[in-house]
Amino acid sequence: MFESLRAVPADPILNLSVLYRQDTNPNKVDLGVGVYKDETGHTAIMEAVARAEERLLAEEDTKAYVGMAGSKRFCELLAQVTLGADHAVLADQRIAVAQTPGGSGALRVLGEFINVASPNATVWLGNPTWANHHAVMQSAGFTVKEYPYYNRGTRAVDFDAMLNALQNQTQAGDVVLLHGCCHNPSGADLSLDQWQAITDLVLAKGLIPYVDIAYQGLGEGMDEDAAGLRLMANAVPEMVIASSCSKNFGLYRERTGTAMIIAANAQQASLAQGQMNSVIRANYSMPPSHGALVVETILADPKLKQMWRDELKTMRKRIKDLRSQLVDAIKAEGVTQDFSFIERQKGMFSFLGVSAEQVDTLVNEHSVYLVGSSRINLAGLNQRNIAYVAKSIAAVL
């Protein structure tokens, strides 16, 4: 049976990490893989996380099963973090929440949930989007189509084309996947006016918004980064949200995320919770506990929460500073091409906007590792390598 299997092509981003590790050039720089790195190039455990873990080690007294939707308290706290503690959806109990194995687990659970509720829906993904959105949504059983999102010429959201496609090509009941903030891979986010326009369109056409928020807090702030999805949640009867604690709590390998379903009323939310739990039961039965317990410990303790918010602020500020510094450093190399869009974009990623051949040269001749699409992870820059990266970019232009 297995002799018929075909080899799966290597994941280009993970493959890049392998090549980076093998490279002996002392100047090598990894701008490929999508994890936050500090000034020393390390993806450190956040101090608030380490403190919460110490507390859990001393106090946790059982490893009994947690249940399909995970910890109720974690789910409540995450719904507040995502929607804001005083959001009407919470007051009206129009929400079903489950703790999931990372944002990816949430995306898959919500995909399968929608498939139960609306088996013929088409899922619309932006072009470009996080590559795994395609795989996850296809595995969940959907037909996937694309709407235009980023204009490589203007280096900004192609909003007219996006709106036009969603207006003219979608059907009632279709699902539209949007990035909550810090768009991966482009760094180009929707403005609040644009969120409002999409909300109006979703209402007019009867579409289901599906918001993936994997970088809350790494753009402008925890509340600012969720403002668009909060505005939308205020207006639409139904919506789903996948959120991840991988980046903003640095809990990548602990697989911590949340799947949220907003329904028209409390009764439908309760039905949705039951269906979502049954999807989970048939998949992995129950989520891993450790990461969610860490997050719950932090969010429930004012001191730890403040410590975490401060650390997140430092990370956010560092990324913003690096954006400005890269633009300046490229300019200082005498480059006349305008790279100021990097400063305007949000979160960890931007497209450099160079060709595939130029990316190859950066990787092969300069040991500056970036994804073939020219996506760079700004957090891979630091004071030791930024001038070298700018010089290398200037050399390939």
Ligand SMILES: Cc1ncc(COP(=O)(O)O)c(C=O)c1O
């Ligand atoms: C846009 C987006 N969504 C979701 C995820 C999933 O994150 P995780 O499953 O690690 O929590 C990522 C991770 O890179 C992402 O970039």
